[in-house]
Amino acid sequence: MTIPFNNPDRPNSYIGRTVPRPNATKLVQGRGRYVDDIVLPRMLHVAFSRSPVAHAKIGAIDLDEAKAVKGVVRIFTGADLAEVCTPWVAVLAHLKGLKSPPEHPLAVDRACWVGEPVVAVVANTRAAAEEAASLVVVDYEELPAVTDTMTALDKDTPVIHPELGDNLAFRRLHEEGDVDAAFKTAHKVVSAHFRTARHTGVTLEPRSILVDWNPAEGQMTAYHATQAPHMMQTVFAKHLDIPESRVRVICGDVGGSYGIKVHVYPDEVATAAIAKVMGRPVKFIADRLESFSTDIHARDHEIEAKIAVDVDGKILAIDVDDWTGIGPYSVYPRTSAIEGNQVVNLCGGPYDFANYRAQTTVVFQNKTPTCQYRAVGHPIAVAITEGLVDMAAAAIGMDPVEIRRRNMYADDAYPVTSPAKMKFEGLSHHASMDKLIEMIDYDALRADQAEARKQGKYRGIGIASFIELTNPSPFMYGIGGARISAQDGCTVRMDPDGSVVALSGVTEQGQGTEAMLSQVVAEGVGVKPSNVRVITGDTQVTPYGGGTWASRGAGIGGEAALQAARALRDSILEVAAAMLQAEAGKLDIRDGQIVDLESGEERMPLEELGRIVYFRGDTLPKDLPRELVQTRHFITMDYPFAFTNGVQASYLEVDTDTGVVTLLKHWCVEDCGRVINPQLVDEQIRGGIVQGLGGALYEEIHYDEDGQLLNGSMADYLVPMAAEMPDMVVAHVETPTKESELGAKGAGEAGTAGAPAAVMNAINDALRPLGAQVAAMPFTPERILRALGKIND
Amino acid sequence: MKASAGGYARAESVRHALDLLAGSEGQGRVLAGGQSLVAAMNMRLSVGDLLVDISKISELSGVAVEGDILRIGALTRHAQVGADAQIKTHAPLLTAAVSHIAHAAIRNRGTIGGALAHADPAAEFPACALALGATMHAEGPSGTRGIAADEFFEDVFTTSLSEDEILTSITMPIAEQGEVQILEEVARRSGDYALVGLCLIKRAVGHRIAVFSVGPRPILATNAMAALDQGDVDAAVEALSNEIDPPSDTQASSAYRRHLAGVLLRRAVCRMKGETA
Numbered sequence A: 001m002t003i004p005f006n007n008p009d010r011p012n013s014y015i016g017r018t019v020p021r022p023n024a025t026k027l028v029q030g031r032g033r034y035v036d037d038i039v040l041p042r043m044l045h046v047a048f049s050r051s052p053v054a055h056a057k058i059g060a061i062d063l064d065e066a067k068a069v070k071g072v073v074r075i076f077t078g079a080d081l082a083e084v085c086t087p088w089v090a091v092l093a094h095l096k097g098l099k100s101p102p103e104h105p106l107a108v109d110r111a112c113w114v115g116e117p118v119v120a121v122v123a124n125t126r127a128a129a130e131e132a133a134s135l136v137v138v139d140y141e142e143l144p145a146v147t148d149t150m151t152a153l154d155k156d157t158p159v160i161h162p163e164l165g166d167n168l169a170f171r172r173l174h175e176e177g178d179v180d181a182a183f184k185t186a187h188k189v190v191s192a193h194f195r196t197a198r199h200t201g202v203t204l205e206p207r208s209i210l211v212d213w214n215p216a217e218g219q220m221t222a223y224h225a226t227q228a229p230h231m232m233q234t235v236f237a238k239h240l241d242i243p244e245s246r247v248r249v250i251c252g253d254v255g256g257s258y259g260i261k262v263h264v265y266p267d268e269v270a271t272a273a274i275a276k277v278m279g280r281p282v283k284f285i286a287d288r289l290e291s292f293s294t295d296i297h298a299r300d301h302e303i304e305a306k307i308a309v310d311v312d313g314k315i316l317a318i319d320v321d322d323w324t325g326i327g328p329y330s331v332y333p334r335t336s337a338i339e340g341n342q343v344v345n346l347c348g349g350p351y352d353f354a355n356y357r358a359q360t361t362v363v364f365q366n367k368t369p370t371c372q373y374r375a376v377g378h379p380i381a382v383a384i385t386e387g388l389v390d391m392a393a394a395a396i397g398m399d400p401v402e403i404r405r406r407n408m409y410a411d412d413a414y415p416v417t418s419p420a421k422m423k424f425e426g427l428s429h430h431a432s433m434d435k436l437i438e439m440i441d442y443d444a445l446r447a448d449q450a451e452a453r454k455q456g457k458y459r460g461i462g463i464a465s466f467i468e469l470t471n472p473s474p475f476m477y478g479i480g481g482a483r484i485s486a487q488d489g490c491t492v493r494m495d496p497d498g499s500v501v502a503l504s505g506v507t508e509q510g511q512g513t514e515a516m517l518s519q520v521v522a523e524g525v526g527v528k529p530s531n532v533r534v535i536t537g538d539t540q541v542t543p544y545g546g547g548t549w550a551s552r553g554a555g556i557g558g559e560a561a562l563q564a565a566r567a568l569r570d571s572i573l574e575v576a577a578a579m580l581q582a583e584a585g586k587l588d589i590r591d592g593q594i595v596d597l598e599s600g601e602e603r604m605p606l607e608e609l610g611r612i613v614y615f616r617g618d619t620l621p622k623d624l625p626r627e628l629v630q631t632r633h634f635i636t637m638d639y640p641f642a643f644t645n646g647v648q649a650s651y652l653e654v655d656t657d658t659g660v661v662t663l664l665k666h667w668c669v670e671d672c673g674r675v676i677n678p679q680l681v682d683e684q685i686r687g688g689i690v691q692g693l694g695g696a697l698y699e700e701i702h703y704d705e706d707g708q709l710l711n712g713s714m715a716d717y718l719v720p721m722a723a724e725m726p727d728m729v730v731a732h733v734e735t736p737t738k739e740s741e742l743g744a745k746g747a748g749e750a751g752t753a754g755a756p757a758a759v760m761n762a763i764n765d766a767l768r769p770l771g772a773q774v775a776a777m778p779f780t781p782e783r784i785l786r787a788l789g790k791i792n793d
Numbered sequence B: 001m002k003a004s005a006g007g008y009a010r011a012e013s014v015r016h017a018l019d020l021l022a023g024s025e026g027q028g029r030v031l032a033g034g035q036s037l038v039a040a041m042n043m044r045l046s047v048g049d050l051l052v053d054i055s056k057i058s059e060l061s062g063v064a065v066e067g068d069i070l071r072i073g074a075l076t077r078h079a080q081v082g083a084d085a086q087i088k089t090h091a092p093l094l095t096a097a098v099s100h101i102a103h104a105a106i107r108n109r110g111t112i113g114g115a116l117a118h119a120d121p122a123a124e125f126p127a128c129a130l131a132l133g134a135t136m137h138a139e140g141p142s143g144t145r146g147i148a149a150d151e152f153f154e155d156v157f158t159t160s161l162s163e164d165e166i167l168t169s170i171t172m173p174i175a176e177q178g179e180v181q182i183l184e185e186v187a188r189r190s191g192d193y194a195l196v197g198l199c200l201i202k203r204a205v206g207h208r209i210a211v212f213s214v215g216p217r218p219i220l221a222t223n224a225m226a227a228l229d230q231g232d233v234d235a236a237v238e239a240l241s242n243e244i245d246p247p248s249d250t251q252a253s254s255a256y257r258r259h260l261a262g263v264l265l266r267r268a269v270c271r272m273k274g275e276t277a
């Protein structure tokens, strides 16, 4: 029996509705349990002495003063931990040519970025550990630092890892059609230099881990704020020489991740190694400065790009030359080549055109390593694409909406393969654009803009269409050799009281995964969501799975949960049929009651069935299966990724005297397939937009030319705050994926993907009458005034 | 990061506080609202301080009009300054300043004395004090003294208060009939320290302009003031631009700040004349 999703009056119709989040009350009352809330007997704290310079040979290490601090228990150097922990190399076979040197939990011979952990101090309190860490004296023999991406490959630039030969980590060129010919004969060619700034995720809860090694059982337990517990299980097992089955990773409440907590961090592995050596629980909680200098960074790209169009605005060709600096190491195990690779995969995404060339060049530098952060590569690719499309429209005097309509894949064109060789199962660019234009009342907005201009106010409208990669198959990591599961599982069981427990391999980071699972399981079985208890984030308890990344929780984890729930429903009905001497096919479960499918007449509550199965099984036929626990797994097979699409619009005002941008309103129409919980999806979109707006207007990590981090605090690294955020209006078009019964694709990254481009286009729309244009993010007041030529140095 | 304080004592009175400071062998540090000091301690920018908590000394808090002088106790919180009716009548510049300072939680704890003693070059109150021609009143082991605003602010985070002194209050002449007081600033986000800020006061004897976040301390732009007294706004902007030498940092360059100071002056003059900029 399939679920008639389009009938909102169907029984148990929780999928598609806003249901309360089961964990919200707990979190609001301060009763959550984050890693830092956990205190174990004999627990110690570790703090790190980190490199104060970007690149240096590590000479003598003097620990005398540090050891003398009261409360210090033991101190570890890189050499100490190298004896108990093998180094890792973050490459993937399918990213051809990607290279990276071995990385240790503590730097051994050389420190390669400001913030790299060098010495670990273990003490009774964090304060004592910190105090002692500040007294560790390391003789740093400074080496030249490589900080500029664009000159990293120049002959006279020092090579960071001489054994690798050069500073090139990865390069990929993709070419489709005859790009040069298209540019030669085009009606109009427009080019631009784009820049996206170095960001970091700024999670509310910093990175946190508490590791306990029990030598009696030979078992390691890591309480870890992580997106991917099973991946971490493998990592700890492999590098600390423990059987995988003897590592348990528990992920309780997590205060936001955004991709930051899906990577392997040297200080976290060091914590695990130290716990194993000492046989005592060891806790590491990053502080905010450590977060800024050691959480992965992202988005540090410089791009030269051009577009060719014909007289009618048809896109003939796009050519993209993307450069990014990733720090001194590719980050384990997902690698730091993925972001550049995504730029190649995603540019031009919404458009039906033939000639495409894109190259990404990924170089090493002496800065904090970069890796995957929410909407990996998307904000960059969308800014390039949508920036170029708007510039082309302006160059040929066409409306920006019109040029998009002329180029977007027709809604009935699918399945289709893009010039970047991405396979689209089904998208809705035109329907989404139509909905957006209606929502923003485009003509009225243009009229308001014209009226404002008469009063000397510069307002702009920016549109950005986008695609988003979600529900990844093993094509993302697995084929490259990484033990990262693209499959996910769910076990659903009914207990004697008729309540249901769901154990899932996807994880809750604060985004509402557990709410989504509870309503899917509730509908699948036929109980109220409040009667479903969801358990996630424990490798010893849940089915094996990938966790949270690439917008896969609902699409992959949700489908596994639905199938497991449906299987449990079938098992329950089989028992019910025997008890009621009815046909299973003529019964249904609604609101925790066995009912007649046709009439809806109540026949028996689930707790009665539970009582019989668990306590009076003797009264049931001997050969009757009574399996009230069911597990199902789901993996996508037909497409490497389930792409979603959408379009955003920004309306803003630029103060052309101060350069300050005021966001007036923001809209997003997106298509994530089946919307399971409208409120959760809308809030994901809003939160994502806010992060995108941060990238557009505020966020930028600064380094000086020696590789010193200049803004490692919340006072200097500006995140978007409520007062500056505009009203956001979110709407949906639903094109469910046919790969699953649930039909859900991901929604967590779409907001971030499109917002920066929408803002850039809106600013340029406002500035166009003044002949100015910006393409380097964030669009600070100063950058805007410089574009206007108003600043004299 | 964990702060590392050398000690903590709560002062019962100004005298008690002065004794504690005197006995601290140079390690004493006055703790008022803690909104700058505790942040610095948590970053380990300040280590080993012997904290002398003055926040419970009630005599240091409050607002009073004494003839044609307005007196504000050093411990008066930003939020109180912002809400006080006498301040709004007699020194509206301060009322206007409060809405630009940080966020509600910080304004509920931060004190005007702390802001003045902290002397952040991007802070509003020091520039207001300069523009208003205020006097800082300090008490030390050898008695009390008044320090004029233009002698009080010396450098980044540096004032002419000595280590054993406590700032007790600030006084200023109450606004005369028809006096105009205007504050203009641009910050990246609401509540952030200003990229540049400007106070403009119009009195019968002439204009006063104080600019902040353009150097190591707030600056009284005397040439711009003179030009404005002549009624020449363009010349005032030009003069202002020559009077300041703003720093560059990750938020803005010197050149941008210089430009912005001129924009803010024009805007303030427009508001002063009751025009819209």
Ligand SMILES: Cc1cc2nc3c(=O)[nH]c(=O)nc-3n(C[C@H](O)[C@H](O)[C@H](O)COP(=O)(O)OP(=O)(O)OC[C@H]3O[C@@H](n4cnc5c(N)ncnc54)[C@H](O)[C@@H]3O)c2cc1C
Residues within 6 Å of the ligand: B029, B030, B031, B032, B033, B034, B035, B036, B037, B038, B039, B074, B100, B101, B102, B103, B106, B109, B110, B111, B112, B113, B114, B115, B117, B118, B120, B122, B123, B124, B125, B161, B165, B166, B167, B168, B191, B192, B193, B194
């Ligand atoms: C996020 C954030 C944003 C902020 N934004 C702004 C802003 O936009 N504009 C702005 O102006 N400020 C801002 N502040 C600072 C805030 O206004 C502080 O309250 C103020 O600078 C210090 O006042 P306090 O009472 O908290 O002083 P404390 O932090 O207690 O002390 C600061 C310094 O002054 C000394 N001190 C304090 N009181 C006395 C006294 N009576 N006598 C002698 N010495 C004394 C202390 O010893 C210390 O050195 C911000 C603060 C934060 C945390």
